[in-house]
Amino acid sequence: MNYQFEFGWLVEYYPQIVKGIAITIQLIAVGAVAGIALGTVCAWVRALGPAWAKPVVAAYVELIRNTPFLIQLFFIFFGLPSLGLKLSELQAANIAMVVNLGAYSSEIIRAGIQATPKGQFEAGASLAMTPFETFRHVVLIPSLERIWPALSSQVVIVMLGSAVVSQIAAEDLTFAANFIQSRTFRAFEAYMVSTAVYLLLAILLRQVLGTVGWLIFPRRAAR
């Protein structure tokens, strides 16, 4: 192997890399917050919601979980404009992240809701709470606490999956790596560095989610 490694380009191209990291972080921030919110609504519908809405949500969840993220992204970015819905790369990427995580997280959250003991619902009802209030105050938070580790892993998986958005020219970290690669022909180094950054981001994201869980679940904080 006569290849000379050369990382000099890092100095020149670091603005691109930083911008790429920022966009990747932005994607997962929006994806995680809106995706988990959407997932919670869908989980509520599937576990406790009106009967007519259940098959609709089930179809959405199954469709998303059984197709590749890349195709979802292409469908949103290339397919939807023919229905008159034009989106920028970043909008399409954000929507795809939310729709994707929404489906996955709804299955995880639903498992948490269904593991709630029946007595909790009855206790809520006996305090004259409406079903919604019971869900909001009694059921939801312990359910989320139960499945938080699984949900955190899913968020990390979706963050790593976001590398694909570079394919519709959303300028994330992978886009930066591709850009550097095409300018310097230093493919191996560019991808090595960005892979290392992704690994760091994944470790960091796990820490952040752990902290968030520690903050929002009062029983755990009190322990």
Place this chain on the structure above:
Amino acid sequence: MIEFTIWDILRNLLLATRWTILLSLVSFVGGGLVGLVLLFLRISKRKWLRALAKYYIELFQGTPLLMQLFIAFFGLGLFGIDVPAWLAAGLALILWSAAFLGEIWRGCVEAIAKGQWEASASLAMGRLQQMRYVILPQAMRIAVPPTVGFSVQVIKGTALTSIIGFVELSKAGTVVTNATFQPFTVYGLVALIYFALCWPLSKSSQILERKLNVAHRNH
């Protein structure tokens, strides 16, 4: 301009689906074999072997599959090997699936009660014999549903190989779109074909899981 019927589009996509299926099978079987090695390393008595497997799994689960594909595609070239897309795709997918399967199976092996290890050890079985005759037969029962479930991830993972130029279902979708200018129809059909491949697997994983739970309750 040539007009394309739905059938023209669908036929081309279905022809490309063969490659998606073949690549999925190769990755799944290859990943299973490497994953089995990882499993043995992960539960080895030697600390450094355990650490080795742990870091391997951490590395492959903590980085995007797309990056692994890029590194396999461009990295192997550094050794003077001319890497065709299918080789890089197969290699990266095998190593990636191995990390996940190894970790899934470790969980299953560790779910086996400790008494089983002790009982088989007291029968003077060696570690390999313990695994072969006592632990694995029981662990395999628990391992079936999550393993079938993971095969869905493998099929979806093959979509990424289109990015390094392997012509399978997703790549065919892009090519056909560029010829027909009907992205909505084409990507819709591509999604439906993936769904047709993955959904039966997802469903059977769920059904197997339910069956297994019933079996457990009767014990």
